Amino acid sequence: MAWKKLFWLVWAVAGGFNYAGLAQSLSSEATISLLTYSPGSQLYTAFGHSALRVQDPVNSLGGTPLDRVYNYGTFDFDESGFYFKFMRGKLNYKLSAYDFYYVELEQQQRQMDVREQVFDLTLAQKQAMFDFLNVNLLPENRFYLYDFFYDNCATRIRDAFEVVLQDTLRLDTSLVAVESRKTFRQLVDEYMAPQPWGDLGIDLALGARIDQPASPYEYMFLPDYLAQSFEGSTLLRGGQEIPLIRQDELIMTGRPTKNSTSPNVVPREANPRTDVPRWATPHWTFIALFAVFLLWTIITRKQKPVQWPDAIFFSLIGLLGILLLLLWLATDHQTTKENWNLLWAHPLHLLTVFLLVRKQLGIGAKLYFLLNGFFYLGLIPASDVLPQEYHPAVIPLIVLIAFRYFYKYYEVNLVQ
Structure with missing residues (x-):
């Protein structure tokens, strides 16, 4: 993955020339956090979702304190040839940014759980991450070719932290023992059990390449596992390792279901309830x-x-x-x-x-x-x-x- 990190770094630096005039400085009270949404009932929400939240009570955006969500998982259903592009693997996803208020509206509609993990970053690291996100948000940078297993809303966040924090980040890859590693298909099956017909469609369409055991690093294509990895990750600061996460809580709670995300995320158990008789x-x-x-x-x-x-x-x-x-x-x-x-x-x-x-x-x-x-x-x-x-x-x-x-x-x- 070294080439990917290098590409992102060059891309961010190049984009920074365009972003320079739009830069905004964060205050010492700013926070950056990971939002992990619980799985939903629609096929495209069945695996949950990851996004980043940037808050700054001192600085404002449009007259209100900065409270912005950066979401790498947005797409446009109205895009010309949407389904044809999706079938051909040529559908672009994009990074979007919007007020946290819209997360609250979505939570009321979907009745989802939202877990927030606040990162223990220095002001310089927060600023670097904020700048990186805004460079990615530029029109010429925001689109990317979506890949469910290798390049999605969760892996983009993981990769962003590796690029910005570089050698100071100790990413936790002890999510699962080597002998217990599951294949990509088995991981997908755990989430698709409530939607058996969708599970069948996925199993029919996807070939033998997803029947290889996923590495703990690759597990992070699923938002739950990204959150679990960040929970155990550390930062090198002053010659010591400190936890990457300083605060972890469930900030919104939906319907109490067996599969809801908990403050300490435990990946979904095999064979959960099904929504189909x-x-x-x-x-x-x-x-x-x-x-x-x-x-x-x-x-x-x-x-x-x-x-x-x-x-x-x-x-x-x-x-x-x-x-x-x-x-x-x-x-x-x-x-x-x-x-x-x-x-x-x-x-x-x-x-x-x-x-x-x-x-x-x-x-x-x-x-x-x-x-x-x-x-x-x-x-x-x-x-x-x-x-x-x-x-x-x-x-x-x-x-x-x-x-x-x-x-x-x-x-x-x-x-x-």
């Missing part, structure tokens, strides 16, 4: 889908074959395969590459649809159905040794795919 989760939905196909097969087994249910089913799986292939080959996202879900959800299922609508099927189609049945049946135990962890809900889908291919082979035999 159990019967409506992907796992049970796909089991029910298998049961429907099985019942329909039993009822119609002596009737003339009807192909449209299978045609719809394999069309949807084939279209999913096209999407996963595009995410791998046609985007800048690094974490959507090497996606082993393409073993079962691939575009070749559309060939199956083509065969199903044909009136006459030969020995080639018969062999195609049989081999596919065995392939997907074998994929179920093989999924345990793949370099990518499958979402548990896809196992019933793979079983259903194998079942339908075997039954199509059986139907061809009946017709012949």
Whole structure:
């Protein structure tokens, strides 16, 4: 990461020439703190949020005491081609600055917890951080190419402190023992458990690259872990190490839920409550889908074959395969590459649809159905040794795919 710190430092110095005329000096009473928001119910708020707060009761901004929040996690839904840019990995996020009053309004709306950790910085360090943030806020600097795992609202704050404080910062990376390290996917799963369909979508879209154990440094892409790291970090001052955080409290409290952020952040436990009834989760939905196909097969087994249910089913799986292939080959996202879900959800299922609508099927189609049945049946135990962890809900889908291919082979035999 040394190159990244160097880039930020050069960028800040260069931007400082433009910022020089706008500089504002902080007083000795100024404070800088980290705000950690608890996870919300929307997908984009499911992992919580991090922002920096700068307060100065002596200096004013627009006639009121300075109380400003710097937020690296803002984006514009109304941006032209928003969803297309997001899918391609070309969506810009930006640093925004606004009055703390708007955090209070958001808290009232979302009923979130907000934890504040005040840093024990010297006046010179506060000023350097304040200047760094304002340089980043310049129109030519505020935008950056967002990466959920490696460059987001939390990692930007971590990187800013490393650049500004340099060798005086002793960042705590003892968040987790080496033998207990989780993969990126497992970390995401902990937060997505209340949203099982969103969790399924993420697991389908992201490939094997997030199945590597994350280092404690990399854990800090999640706001909770950034807060936990800062809690244990120290500053070198006068030849001694002092805590980076001098005050830590929960300044706003939302609804009392199991997953609320506490003053001493403990990362979310595995398998927290879900906001979706159990019967409506992907796992049970796909089991029910298998049961429907099985019942329909039993009822119609002596009737003339009807192909449209299978045609719809394999069309949807084939279209999913096209999407996963595009995410791998046609985007800048690094974490959507090497996606082993393409073993079962691939575009070749559309060939199956083509065969199903044909009136006459030969020995080639018969062999195609049989081999596919065995392939997907074998994929179920093989999924345990793949370099990518499958979402548990896809196992019933793979079983259903194998079942339908075997039954199509059986139907061809009946017709012949």
